[in-house]
Amino acid sequence: MELTGAVAVVTAGGGGLGAHLVHALAREGCHVVVADRDADAAARVAEEVRDGGGRATDVRCDVLVDDDLRALVDLTRGLGGVDLLVANAGGWGGASEQYPGAEVGDWSAVLDLNLRAPMLLLQLCLPSMRARGTGAVVTVASSAGVEAGAYGSPPYAAAKAGLVRITTSLADLGAEGVRVTTVVPGWIGLDRAHREWDALPEDERAGLPALVPPSLVAAEVVALARDGAGGRVVTLLDGERREVLHP
Template sequence: MDIAIVTGAGSGLGRYLAAGLAEDGAHVFAADVDLDAAEETARQTGATAVRCDVTSPTDAESLIARAVDAGGPHVLINNAGGWTPGEQFPDAAPEAWGRTLDLNLRAPMHLTQLALKPMAALGGGAIVNIASSAGTEDAPYGSPEYGAAKAGLIRFTTSLGDPARIGGTRVTCLVPNWIGLDRAHAEVAAMSPEERAQAAPLIPPTKVVAAALGLLRAGAGGTVLELVGA
């Protein structure tokens, strides 16, 4: 049985990803900074809940160690991310926008680094980084630091495109547009009819999960898959 880690698994897309991997036969470590949320995911999916702040080096090391003790990790999905509403760059203080960079770029890089050695010992694994269309678009964006971090995550992925250099592990990246989670549906419902007509169609979360599983099974190292709504 594959041992899989999903970060940010306590809610939203992370919970869908944990459920999809569990249905695919993996044992999932559902990691989230909110332990209660991770435990709810565990109740729904049969996963193991782990309290983990991915921006904490100690927490990240402990998460990987738990997966190693269980015989893995074979799979890592770097899903945890986001940005806090309020002031963004250039109005936010450096420590505030720096936290967004840490969560969306530095943390996935560190977890990937920690996972590569044990994955190599298993003959190679598969890592999927969850980016965002905010990292590929060229229009003004509400959180420049978030857009920059996701752009960096995409380039980080392509930089690791040769599995032979990293112990046989395939590192890929999924770049979804607006995902149809509860918050997105609420935002669409609050729009005017004119705004709604111009908004990008929401992507069903199940479609994102299917794409992630496809990358885990067959994605070549360095693959970046952009995903848009129907």
């Protein structure tokens, strides 16, 4: 896909990894739609892009609200339709009570954020991508979804594993020009992570893989958007890049 002039939606683009993805795609010449539930954060990042000479539009969008997702897709119609969807919004919030101890509403919200929302947004973007015979979707999964050990948030791990499998399940869309791919990062070196990392005892730190630079994740998202084959899953774990599970 030619990224210059492409309309790229980044969910949770107002902060964290999403802001890095927005800037990386804007540098490639995309018109980036910065979608975030925090309207001020989305506006700030879009303004940074425009100040740097790039193109960006901000929109308040909570990916947990179906009508917000529909409004987001409607807005992009005015820009010519979504060429690239980066389903980045996700997380588990670090709640102390986790499944199976947590209330159903709490753990199902984690499934909704990390799996249902990207699935629904992809579904909403698909008709126009199919009609034009071109489109790319890059989802952001996590090492939590591909590792086999115990994990602090089981619904988060399950949802991210589901995201990987959704990607591979949809590989056939590639025949219609729509490529669905996913990137699977380990712990990303965002500001918050660096603070947590620095607070760890040295022996604990020594046993952990290095933080994944956000620029590396952004470069992978750009590469997958440009020409990643449908169904491709790329892991950025333990200092290594691997392509797994693609047809």
